[in-house]
Amino acid sequence: MNHKLLGNTAVVIGGSMAGLLTARVLSDFYAQVTVLERDALPETAVPRKGVPQGRHAHALLGRGHTIMEEMFPGLTKALLEQGVVTGHGRFYSGGGLLCRHPQTPPALFASRPCLETEVRGRLLALPNVRLIDSCDVLGMTTSADYGRVTGVCFIRRQSGAAEETLAADLVVDASGRGSRTPAWLKSFGYDRPEVELVEVNMGYATRFYQREPEHLDGDLMINVAPTLDNRRACGLLAQEGDRWIVTLAGYFGDYPPTDEEGYMEYARCLPVPAVYELIRGARPLSEPVAFKFPSNQWRHYERLDRFPVGLLVVGDALCSFTPIYGQGMTVAAMEVEALRDCLAVGPDNLAQRFFKRTSQVVAVPWSITVGNDKQLAGTAAPPPARFINWYLGKLQQVARHDPKVSLAFMKVANLLAAPPSLLHPRLALRILRGSLRRPPEPQPAKRPELMSQPL
DSSP: OOOOOOOEEEEEEEESHHHHHHOOOOOOOOEEEEEOOOOOOOOOSSTTTTTTTGGGGGOOOHHHHHHHHHSSSTTHHHHHTOOOOEEEOOOETTTTTTOOOOTOOEEEEEEEHEEEEEEEHHHHHTTTTTESSSSSOOOOEETTTTSSSEEEEEEEESSTTOEEEEEEEEEEEOOOOOHHHHHHHHHTTTOOOOEEEEEEEEEEEEEEEEEEEEGGGGGGGEOOOOOSSSSSEEEEEEETTEEEEEEEESTTOOOOOHHHHHHHHHHSSSOOOHHHHHHSSSOOSOOEEEEEEEEEEEEEEOSSSOBTTEEEGGGTTTTEEOGGGGOOHHHHHHHHHHHHHHHHHTTTTHHHHHHHHHHHHHHHHHHHHHHHHHHHHHOOOOOOHHHHHHHHHHHHTTTTOOHHHHHHHHHHHHHOOOGGGEEEHHHHHHHHHHHHHSSOOOOOOOHHHSSOOOO
């Protein structure tokens, strides 16, 4: 796609998924794009220090898959040739197994390192994109009145390296949750953005297992969403290399252990026996690895009255979500899609237009994630939210035996449809009839003595 060039140079801080996708879009609008990355990037698809969550289960939701394939045509085919698999899985939500609609599209099950490595390789094949790794960004350069960001200062992580300055018409911060842009803004005389936090105090433990053809009768995933009765979750996903990745997760300090006995016992206490039954007979390929996530975080840049020209923020540097919902990469892709649309209009008031658009992009997944997290925390909800929670509970019960209701729910979960679509009168009537005609399904047996205390 041909676009009018908006400038000579653009710089992206951070070479993770949000940064790579941002650089791809900027390459259509700037003569030269440079990505600065702190890590020494591996040539093969292995986890790296700067992405600690990369060792754990990742989901590429339907909307994110569509956007990435559009940005990098042939991406899916290349991943499949590397052993990535595509297919269907079992989705447990609201305490029960959702049935599958024949039109449910298959998911792509790629590990985070595999997906990131392929995207990075395709990006760097573009003639006007370069990447400098093993470097630290020290700050930003500005105009004399601090009204415009004019570039970045960085230093390479090697003995005897000197500080370097890279001029830029646009700088995009994709450095992640620990972004230093708020501090840099303050040093330039701007306000920091308001930060919205919703604590979850979640812990992960992840392990790889050998995947055999007979496992799960050909299904490629088990996703166990938490409930009020059981705030533990699990993502068991097929991965390239004939592997399973099994991520156990717990809310509010109920962390899964990383020793053999504790990990297996935690899996046994899940309300879905299939996870434990599979891994107790499968060959482990790694030891359990832990990860902790404190809170959902949204920096509201769209609420600032003043913001320097030539600077934007994307990805986790803007908003990060509870990881078990698998929204991070897809929301980043949606933000970058919004960036492309904003750049196509031109450079005037770019930051204001972009942050307004991204606030709309983020609002939907934020409402899904935070609404559920607050419910799990037992936070009192206002009457409208209480109705929505009641309605979604009924919807999930009916989705266990009604494929059309299940498909509607999965479209929202994959960010392919907006949540209000679940309130469509025809769907609401279907849910009402389904609730009246079907008795409640028996809930999986719980082990109160094991679930009442963290392991």
